[in-house]
Amino acid sequence: MSAKDSKDYIDKLLQQTYERHGSDLHICSGIFPVIRRDGQLETLTELTAPLAGEDIHAFIMKTLLNEAQQKELQKTGSADAGYQIWSKDGRAIRCRVNAFRDANGMALAFRLIQNRIPSMQELRIPGPLQDIRHRKHGMVIITGPTGSGKTTTLAALLDAINAESPVHIITIEQPIEYQFQMKRAVISQREVGRDCISFLEGLRASLRQDPDVILIGEMRDAETITTALAAAETGHLVFTTLHSANAVEAIDRLVQYFPATRHQEIRNELANSFLAIAAQKLLPSRNGGRVAAFEVLLSTDSTKNVIRSSQGFRIQDYMHRDEGMQTMAESIRGLRNKHLIDG
Structure with a gap:
């Protein structure tokens, strides 16, 4: 999968998380993505296949992290970043992301951020x-x-x-x-x-x-x-x-x-x-x-x-x-x- 394909795939996962009112999206090498909704984890088993480690790595290095964040990842094993896509209804889906290494390779934890500040x-x-x-x-x-x-x-x-x-x-x-x-x-x-x-x-x-x-x-x-x-x-x-x-x-x-x-x-x-x-x-x-x-x-x-x-x-x-x-x-x-x- 190319870096662009990895980005498109992850963007679709974020779109699904948003549509299901999930708060978090977890992507790990070799397993189906998981979302958190109302505090409970749900596996997105209807997807065709998990992402491979090299595809996650390509997204992290080509799309997600800038040079300073890449150095932080290499030094400490994790790095924080922000990420945004647009929903089908034209709203910004903003995320806080942590990219990190685990035993299986690279992984991503997305936290979806509400656009409206509640009172x-x-x-x-x-x-x-x-x-x-x-x-x-x-x-x-x-x-x-x-x-x-x-x-x-x-x-x-x-x-x-x-x-x-x-x-x-x-x-x-x-x-x-x-x-x-x-x-x-x-x-x-x-x-x-x-x-x-x-x-x-x-x-x-x-x-x-x-x-x-x-x-x-x-x-x-x-x-x-x-x-x-x-x-x-x-x-x-x-x-x-x-x-x-x-x-x-x-x-x-x-x-x-x-x-x-x-x-x-x-x-x-x-x-x-x-x-x-x-x-x-x-x-x-x-x-x-x-x-x-x-x-x-x-x-x-x-x-x-x-x-x-x-x-x-x-x-x-x-x-x-x-x-x-x-x-x-x-x-x-x-x-x-x-x-x-x-x-």
Whole structure:
């Protein structure tokens, strides 16, 4: 199969994923493609044949990745990219793609990106978390496993700021997912690998670009975390993500990027600067699709003291509903009581 044929074949797979309302498409060497719909994997067995490893490799090198991304793939075994085709009804099908090596050769994981940014109300983002958008400085961390909707939650929060406030928003993403239309805000969206060489360099540069609000797509190293905490303490509203199951794990994961000699220092800085840590997961909805459950930890004197004391395991004892907080169990119970999920 030629590189063009590989592209045409993959474009048809993406078209099918879009038409079936799938969220992800997985292409691995020698097996039938698989899509994820409403959280469940479905094999596209009606297709004539799986793609061979050399066909996937041709698409990656000839169509998907630029020179810098190809070097990243060769160096680390994986690379992120963006990709877009047009649907039969004339709409852009935008994707976040990870190309990677596995035991059978090359593989691709596509995440389809919605063109429309849903509202905070549609996502059922808890009111106290929505209210964070009115703050002028501090850090907001959205955490959860891959595919839990973190990016969509952040996009909804930023778009609400965009609609309400004449501020400068800078996003540093890899790749850019939701594309914002400027409303009251000025928005500068920068893509790692295209517009800046790393999250850290993009963040450092952003501090010279007169931002009010900064989105860091992911914090992956100690220097980025240190710079982000400093930005949050010095007059910027900073949004970012981590990969953890709950707020306690998010705190521990952030601290573990640093040597033990700095753990107390980082806990103090986090306690001083954080506004909220929200963990989320997507659950099957009774009406089809999925609905998000949120754990919300807010900054209070009690929660800040617990973070400083290195006793994060006690944090849930201080997550009081009358202060706007809720545990994941409470959120799931609320969804059941509203008959939004089974159980």
